[in-house]
Amino acid sequence: MGLMLATFSLVAHAQNIPQLGQATIAEVVKAMTLEEKVHLLIGTGMDGIINDQPVIGETKNIVPGAAGTTYAIPRLGIPAVVLADGPAGVRISPKRENDTATYYCTHFPIATSLASTWNTELVQSVGQAIGNEALEYGVDILLAPALNIQRYPLCGRNFEYYSEDPVVSGNMATAYVKGVQNNGVGVSVKHFAANNQESNRTGNDARVSQRALREIYLKGFETVIKNAAPWTVMTSYNLLNGIYTSENGELLTDLLRQEWGFKGLVMSDWFGGKNAVRQMQAGNDMLQPGTEKQYNDIISAVKKGELDEKIIDRNVSNVLGMIVRTPHFKKYAYSNHPDLKSHADIARQAGQEGMVLLENRNNTLPLSQTSVHKIALLGSASYSLTPGGSGSGDVHSAYMVSLAEGLKNAGYEIDAETEQLYGKHIEELDEKYQDSLKQIKKLMFMSQPAPSEITMSQEILNRLSNETDIAILTVGRKSGEGKDCIPSDFNLSVDERQLIENTCRTFHAANKKVLVLLNVGNVIETASWKDLPDAILLAWECGQEMGNSIVDVLSGKVSPSGKLTMTFPVKLEDIPSTTNFPMGEHQIDNPTDDSSGFGKNWDYTDYEEDIYVGYRYFDTFKKDVSYPFGYGLSYTTFTYSSPRIVDNGRNYNVSINVTNIGDKAGKEIVQLYVSSPLNPAYEKPQRELKAFSKTRMLQPGETEAISMIIPHEALASFNQDISAWQTDKGIYSFLFGSSSRDIRLTKELRIGKQNTVPVGNILRPKTQISVFSK
Missing domain, CATH: 3.20.20.300 (Glycoside hydrolase, family 3, N-terminal domain)
Incomplete structure (x- = not known):
């Protein structure tokens, strides 16, 4: 060439x-x-x-x-x-x-x-x-x-x-x-x-x-x-x-x-x-x-x-x-040898910081260095972690650190009999999957289903509660391109729920604790069972260093600092778009012209919830949630002080002091929400996120001044009746929160004049949508 x-x-x-x-x-x-x-x-x-x-x-x-x-x-x-x-x-x-x-x-x-x-x-x-x-x-x-x-x-x-x-x-x-x-x-x-x-x-x-x-x-x-x-x-x-x-x-x-x-x-x-x-x-x-x-x-x-x-x-x-901007045009002599080792270190850190600590009763985490040595590792997903979703978002990596490897790397011991039991189960499922591929034409992006859960006898649980120091149980899900999930992916299976209930009952009777890990790429149901275990860590699907990243957080090597970027509802039916999403009737995408004829949520989907997506709906309508948008626990505690707003003519320079008042180092995420004055011409959510900032690693007693910039136009709402961005006059409340439902401080700002910026009247629906309203 x-x-x-x-x-x-x-x-x-x-x-x-x-x-x-x-x-x-x-x-x-x-x-x-x-x-x-x-x-x-x-x-x-x-x-x-x-x-x-x-x-x-x-x-x-x-x-x-x-x-x-x-x-x-x-x-x-x-x-x-x-x-x-x-x-x-x-x-x-x-x-x-x-x-x-x-x-x-x-x-x-x-x-x-x-x-x-x-x-x-x-x-x-x-x-x-x-x-x-x-x-x-x-x-x-x-x-x-x-x-x-x-x-x-x-x-x-x-x-x-x-x-x-x-x-x-x-x-x-x-x-x-x-x-x-x-x-x-x-x-x-x-x-x-x-x-x-x-x-x-x-x-x-x-x-x-x-x-x-x-x-x-x-x-x-x-x-x-x-x-x-x-x-x-x-x-x-x-x-x-x-x-x-x-x-x-x-x-x-x-x-x-x-x-x-x-x-x-x-x-x-x-x-x-x-x-x-x-x-x-x-x-x-x-x-x-x-x-x-x-x-x-x-x-x-x-x-x-x-x-x-x-x-x-x-x-x-x-x-x-x-x-003309590309490396190939510029004749870049690519090496085929990127620094995979240093990139793995970045992946490990990113995995750590993205984990969200959902529950941590009685300081279950970090694991005690003096009392936790041997671990009962339960749940099929514990032995078959999913590093990412399938399809075009998947990556061919050289390895993936398992949870067992991560624990052993950090000096923990895993119950060998349980490891062998699950290992045999996973191996049998792998063999069945490979056999099934010989019988069907493999579809692009097709991936192996998540492993089924096995029934853990009371005899085994009794032995584990006597011979180990803590139970770690993983719930896993898989998802990927070309197919939506179904309600059973959101809810726990009967076997998963039974394993959590039986493990918690048995270990608590022995005065020992249970931790649940969530290896998921999507929101799942937590409200009905989250009070059972002593701690829940949302590990997500965090790449090839997943086992090490998880254990870095469990051991206390790093304090969890991730927070939810989505709402965890109590149940699916609580979400207003439930009636306007395909719920499993026709799941596989079909790129041919004969895929029509199924009607609502297949041929068309009406976004009737309109602007009320996620926390905008739950907070405005005061609906209960399992975990709110922006939520996440830490191994330490932070306080906020001295909120300030300065108008420089084009932007609002907003700042606040964050202090670590706990006894461990950690990072805090400050979320800035704004509540806008009401306008009878159109509805507004109760509050909307406008900016956020994360502190550096703060040592106990240390304070950092966090700054955020809000452009003036960021306070505007879209008035579709006049096809314009409109900033209404009135009092705006700047809300400094640790989540959308944990507002720590408020600072008010008065805008004395309405500002309207017209834009093109484009992208109008061709059919009437019955949008959701208060």
């Missing part, structure tokens, strides 16, 4: 053919044939995908296992560039034919775990490490981060998303993007927009009010576009108010480019959208992974005069603008 490119370059130079990087992009576009332009606007195909349309292309697999490549045009100096999946790490093939080397990548914590750190500096360091691996493995664009809103706990892809709140999502994505792009590698923020369910994701119409779109589902994207300048944006599979997002000019041109000022490339999700011509017109510059039909349709439309070639030229210019 290198010799061929060099030869073409010499010939081109002799003929004065414009070369990308030497001539202007406009000159290169002018020199291209129509066929070359259209090839550049679609990908070169994707191996291993079963689809009803053949893929096309000549570009070789530069990086095996990458999601896609762009089309090379050597005569114009245009190389192919590589796109790879990667919210939790770069996803490429770890082994290659006729090659003894390995190409493993670091499996970092899932996005939900990263967000639970509330530490943007740490998330940026994770992005920096992932971007470095992309660079050194020859990847130009990382297809991440994903920042859709966690609208409902059963969305199968929630583990890839950050939060139910757009401020958390936008700030975390901004940090991630900055980290990756510091390496000279681009990202593709996704899935733009309102991709909040997997069921029929390629055919579902998300019907959302303009206000809910602006305030909830688009706000995080707006934040990252304006603050991190991502190279590319990926459109989602679904329709939005009747139009596929990749075919929606109001979304991609009017909003994204003209209103927000986005200057980069827009690409489709893989096989996303239906009409290639409308995608070109809307401003979806590149279609991935590329099909013969798309190529033919675009060529035909131009030749028939149905598609102006100026639109093709515009889109090609955006593609070339992305290519």
